[in-house]
Amino acid sequence: MDGEKNDDLEMKKIQSEDISKKEGEDEKSHGPKFGKRHGQMLIYFLLILIAYSIRVNLSVGIVAMTDPTASLNPNIPTYNWTDKSIVLSAFFWGYILPQIAAGWLANRYGPKWFLVGAMGVCSLAGLFLPTMAAQFGSRGVMAARALQGLSQGFIFPSIHNLLAKWVPPGERSRLGTFVYAAGPFGTVVSMLLTGLIASSWYGWPMVFYSFSGAGLAWCFLFSYYGCDGPSHHPTITKEEQFYIENSLGHAEHKPRMSTPWKKIFTSLPVWAIFLTQSGHNWGFWTLLTEIPAYMGHVMNFNIKSNSVLSALPYFVLWVMSFVFSYIADLFVNHNIFSIGVSRKVFNTIGLIVPAIALVFLGSTGEDEHNKAIALLVVAVGINSAIFCGFNVNHMDISPNHAGPLMGVTNGASNVCGIIAPLVVQLLVTDEKDPEQWKVIFYLTASIYAAASLIFVVFGSGEIQPWNDEEKNGKEKSEA
Template sequence: MSILRRAYIKYSPLNVNRFLDPAHRPRFGKRHSQILIYFLLIFIAYGIRVNLSVGIVAMTDPTASNNPDIPTYNWTDKSIMLSAFFWGYILPQVGAGWLANTYGPKWFLIISMSICSLFGLLLPSMAALFGSKGVMASRAIQGLCQGFIFPSTHNLLAQWVPPNERSRMGTFVYAAGPFGTVVSMLVTGLIASSWYGWPMVFYLYGGAGILWSVLFTFYGYNAPSFHPSISEEEKFFIEHSLGHGDDKPKLPTPWKKIFTSLPVWAILLTQCGHNWGFWTLLTEIPVYMSNVMNFNIKSNSVLSALPYFALWVLSFVFSVSADLLINKKIFTIGGSRKIFNTLGLVVPAVALVYLGNTGSDETKKAIILLVVAVGVNSAVFCGFNVNHMDISPNFAGTLMGITNGTSNIFGIVAPLVKDPNEWKIIFYLTASIYVVASFIFIMFGSGEVQPWNDEEKIKEKEKSEA
């Protein structure tokens, strides 16, 4: 029996044809409230991720706060501290994606976010008791917990977001990352230079993470079929557009076919190249502003946040454009993904080449180039970043675990610059990696659902045709 026929029987006496009429599709519903909760998750998670990048300046500067009771430290291993988050982050990714696909991501997200937030609250105490090693341990545990976030979120998006809304909703959720980065950098700089000092930053974000866990406990759901108050119209609209319903069986993970799939490797290698540049800039822009451009902590936090504010704003422009081009059938899904992915990598590469030739006295030029390099990079949200759901909606969480876990190794090995003379090399290298990553995705990326996404359906079709 066809999916549509089963749905018709299940939803009778509702008019299925009415649900399929675009004029009667739900414009705002429970899927949007779920998306808002995921937005808050990524917003808080990125705030936790990056607050040390600005906070570490205040933690090691006795003049940063006007409160003499705020402790400061003379640490020489700041670069290692900044990379400690990734020690834990890369470990659970593949397992987290598999667990999310197999058992549902809700409670994995709640538990991991709660532990992550708890160690944010404990970080000032860990610094006081154990010095830089205590901070490293806290950050590594936070990274371990956040390793569940992206694979689980991808799984939820694959269950809740219809394909024709994927660019917009996926971008809205993941753009919370740069928006959270902007707010975190601003808030960290302001609080760290105030009477409350840098410890208040970690208390603030730790508390926010705990509150989010409580919110998701009561209002988060793994799929439309679990939501107690979703309308039948919206539920049918989502499930039919994704090609499944309540009776959709759990599928075994086709590991061999995943690891031999060229589109998967295209996403993986592209994400590796992107993460090299993204995390190099994210962790080092505050240092660049302070050491190379000689800005103090207040102006440093504002200017460090500016490129990520541009990224957040432009992400909406690109995502709406991408969905429009797809829905109007101007480009295929694969074509649209490749166009925006190329835009998000090649334009920043050009900006970084120019940035490498910018002197310390050309501050305005440097800021404009950083805004372009980081801001236009948001186009990749409509490129490889949602492509997992295009090629395999059934295993999107697992794919994100594989690609995100592997690619974030570059969050550890990406260059950590101390000598201003090395910035030119770093910018040139990052630009080159961006261009190579873009070329790989153009050559081997795809927007088509892969055959291994639902082998059982293919087998059933072959039997019926035999």
């Protein structure tokens, strides 16, 4: 009996050791379920959330800035501006300028302190925006917004650089989407809070003070907890660091590589990302900057209900982004789709479905409020599928140069963020005329469709030869 008991104990001990060993190997091959990379993603999420909140708060805020009845406080200043669409486009005047340099600098020197500086400058510009409006009118606001755009131009290339170092390919859709979906979530937060604050006794100036204060708080958070990569993190486990770097096919602390600019600018997959991103940005920023005007002047909603209804599509976008990202990673990890096919499928969903919704929106009458809201929800909400499409494709085709790539495509494509509101101002001379808005919706739908087709034909999910140009060249010379 004692012998049998000892045998059982020995067997259980062996089984326990086997389980522990298996769990250790599992952590090494798959990483911990919640590791340091997830903590970094949360900080990036907060950055994008605050950055987008600052970026879009003027879309609702400008309604209050030009409406004497918007606030409960009669002492809140308001202005009679006729160049509102130009004011809304001013952010992008600065935004497009630093993108390529930002991606290169982040790649060469690490993005941490560039991000801290960028958000710090952006927040300070927001704190002074009400003063600039009072002293210099709409041109003062344009200057403050252009400075905010200039500083935020460092954010996406730097974040792409960090994601390329921290996120394994099998988690790219989920974690990349989690971070970038903070944009629409920030849009929701910004629109809701902007409407509530602007209509309160504190009025629209408090909108800019609040979001700028949050931006400065983030700077302190990231200064303490942020890291340029797994090898820079002081408390990351060896298992998690190995899992991340091994899955990416390189050590994060490898020697710096020169950027193959000529190969990048002559690469069809890069041009596919750029043109698709341009088409998407045209539609996204047209809707984001002009939905409050459409809801207010065509659908006749007051500023409180306007901000809620304008935010609703972006809340749906945020929720749906997690649904699409989970499915996308599932398809890739179970070899149902290759990475390239997955990117094209979800990119097509994210652009074609919204295009169809916008066509129907163009034929919606001004008294069909529910139909218009439903179509806007579809047009904006299903657009979230692009987070699993072109939006993470830079990391697929060149993980080593994802930051500069994002700088190139994001900077150049956001010229559309300037042009789109100006086209709306040119074509919509009467904001209460639904026929003029119809032209805008049809135009946006056409651009979405063209962008989707370009990515299907020319996009790729394969790592490009120039990603490891120096390594490949060295191997050839040794051979």
